Amino acid sequence: EISAQRANPGDSVPTMRSLMRALASAFPMSLHQEDFRHPANRRAILLALEVLQENSEALESHGSDDSSSFHFLRKTLARDTRSAADSYREGRFEVARVFLHQMTENCFACHTRLPGQANKTFGKQFMEDMELESLTLDNRARIEVITRRFDDALTTYEAMLQLPVWEEPLLGFDGAFENYLKVSMRVRNDYEHPVDVLTSFGARNDIPRYMTQPVRDWVVALNKLQSTNYPEDGLEHARRLIQEGQTRKLFPGDRQGTVHFVAASSVLHQFVQSANATKDELAEAYFLLGVVESHISSTSWVSETEFFLENSIRLNPTATFAPRAYAVLEEFVLMQHGALPAIPPEILDYLEELKGLIDR
Numbered sequence: 001e002i003s004a005q006r007a008n009p010g011d012s013v014p015t016m017r018s019l020m021r022a023l024a025s026a027f028p029m030s031l032h033q034e035d036f037r038h039p040a041n042r043r044a045i046l047l048a049l050e051v052l053q054e055n056s057e058a059l060e061s062h063g064s065d066d067s068s069s070f071h072f073l074r075k076t077l078a079r080d081t082r083s084a085a086d087s088y089r090e091g092r093f094e095v096a097r098v099f100l101h102q103m104t105e106n107c108f109a110c111h112t113r114l115p116g117q118a119n120k121t122f123g124k125q126f127m128e129d130m131e132l133e134s135l136t137l138d139n140r141a142r143i144e145v146i147t148r149r150f151d152d153a154l155t156t157y158e159a160m161l162q163l164p165v166w167e168e169p170l171l172g173f174d175g176a177f178e179n180y181l182k183v184s185m186r187v188r189n190d191y192e193h194p195v196d197v198l199t200s201f202g203a204r205n206d207i208p209r210y211m212t213q214p215v216r217d218w219v220v221a222l223n224k225l226q227s228t229n230y231p232e233d234g235l236e237h238a239r240r241l242i243q244e245g246q247t248r249k250l251f252p253g254d255r256q257g258t259v260h261f262v263a264a265s266s267v268l269h270q271f272v273q274s275a276n277a278t279k280d281e282l283a284e285a286y287f288l289l290g291v292v293e294s295h296i297s298s299t300s301w302v303s304e305t306e307f308f309l310e311n312s313i314r315l316n317p318t319a320t321f322a323p324r325a326y327a328v329l330e331e332f333v334l335m336q337h338g339a340l341p342a343i344p345p346e347i348l349d350y351l352e353e354l355k356g357l358i359d360r
Contacts, residue, residue, distance in 0.1 A: 019059070020147060022051035027104070030097050031139070037093040049085040049096070052103070056081040072307045077106040104139075107146040109304065112182045113269050115189055116148060137163075138176065145179075150187050154180070161201050165208070178258060178296050181218075185259075186266040191226035195219050214255045217248065221259035234271040235281055238264045238288055245295070261295045268292065283316035287325045294328070306332055310354065317357035326358055 026048035029035040036045065060071075060078040084099035135143065137160045144153035157180040184194045201207065202215040241264035245257030268289045272282060290308035297305065309329040313322050330351055334343065 016059075019052060019055040022048040022055070023104075023146075026052070026100060027143070028135070030100050031135070033094070033097070036097055042088075046085070046088055049081070049088055049100070052081040052100075053078075053085045056103075072304070073106050073110045077103060077110075080106065104142055104146060108142050108179070111145050111148060112179075112187055114186070114273065116150065116187050141179070145183060150183055153183055154188070154193075157183070158197050161197065165204075165206055165211070177215075177218075177255075178262070181259065181262045182265075182296075185262050186269070189266075191222045195222050195226075198222070214258070217256045218259045225259065225263055234267050234274075235285060235288075238267045238271065238285070241267065242288060242292060249295075258296060261292050265289065265292045265296065280316050280319065283312045283319055284321065286312035286315065287319075287321050290325065290328065294332070305329075313354050313357060317360075322358050326354055329354070 026045050029041055029045060035041060056074075056078045060074045080099045080103045084096045084103065087093075087099060088096035137156055141153045141156040141160070144150070144156060157176060160176050161180070180197075181194065184190050198215050198219050202212045202219065204212075207215075241260045245260030245264065248254070248257035248260070250256075268285050271277060272285050272289070277285065286308045290305050290312065293305045293308060306329055309325045309332070312319075312325045313329070316322065333347060333351060
């Protein structure tokens with residue numbers, strides 16, 4: 001069945017169904033290192049990875065959406081699936097696992113970008129093909145989002161928030177709250193139901209205060225924002241949301257502004273999709289998206305922060321915010337490569353090019 005899902009070079013638009021079926025074959029085995037490298041599984045896994053590569057590369061070449069941010073995610077998806085297949089073929093199994101898991105981050109980022117409709121028929125079949133008992137709740141929710149089963153994903157995230165905290169010590173750090181809010185607020189445009197869920201979580205007696213305090217602040221913010229009359233000027237509204245979110249951060253890791261940042265990202269993503277935005281407005285919108293993403297991203301695997309800031313600089317290097325965009329981007333990039341003995345020359349050339357655009 002997987003071999004029949006190979007992308008035809010002549011197809012103008014590859015089907016996501018082919019990509020998802022290949023993912024359903026490889027992803028469960030990737031969750032266990034022994035299963036992923038076992039000789040009996042290698043032929044099936046390599047075939048699935050090759051199908052993932054072919055279909056994601058076709059998606060990159062023939063994607064119908066003109067948005068540069070969606071193109072970035074398609075390009076990153078193709079790169080990661082290519083690296084996963086090459087690494088597995090060369091016997092670097094752990095590297096292949098990392099790239100395969102990284103691919104799901106791209107899919108999640110894409111499917112939580114804008115309000116979306118569910119695909120219950122395909123999603124149901126896909127989930128039946130998966131070995132659900134092998135998935136943690138976090139991975140299950142991620143797969144449900146990828147297959148656009150958003151209501152199921154919200155139910156799974158809410159189940160995570162009912163687990164004993166001390167048995168799930170990473171619950172407060174692994175992005176569960178941020179991802180739950182992204183699906184609720186950005187995809188479902190629902191600010192009301194999360195209030196009940198987070199209120200119940202904040203009332204538990206087994207929750208440490210470092211977790212209950214931001215949750216209670218999120219409830220207040222959700223109640224306030226759902227009654228707000230949004231102005232027509234989405235860019236100005238996003239500026240105000242970001243400013244209020246930043247004033248709530250008392251220290252770098254403070255998460256009390258999360259709701260405002262997610263709300264701002266929702267406004268900005270819809271703004272960059274609008275047909276009437278000018279080039280200068282888009283430059284500022286991408287700058288603000290870079291700022292927001294640095295606050296709400298739960299992983300550095302999909303470096304949208306870097307992409308948004310680079311896009312902003314290229315669109316308008318003479319803008320007053322361009323030097324700030326570059327400063328944030330430069331720090332982000334150099335910190336990513338800080339563990340290396342030397343910064344790769346191509347990275348330094350890339351930064352020098354962007355800095356030159358502003359200086360000129």
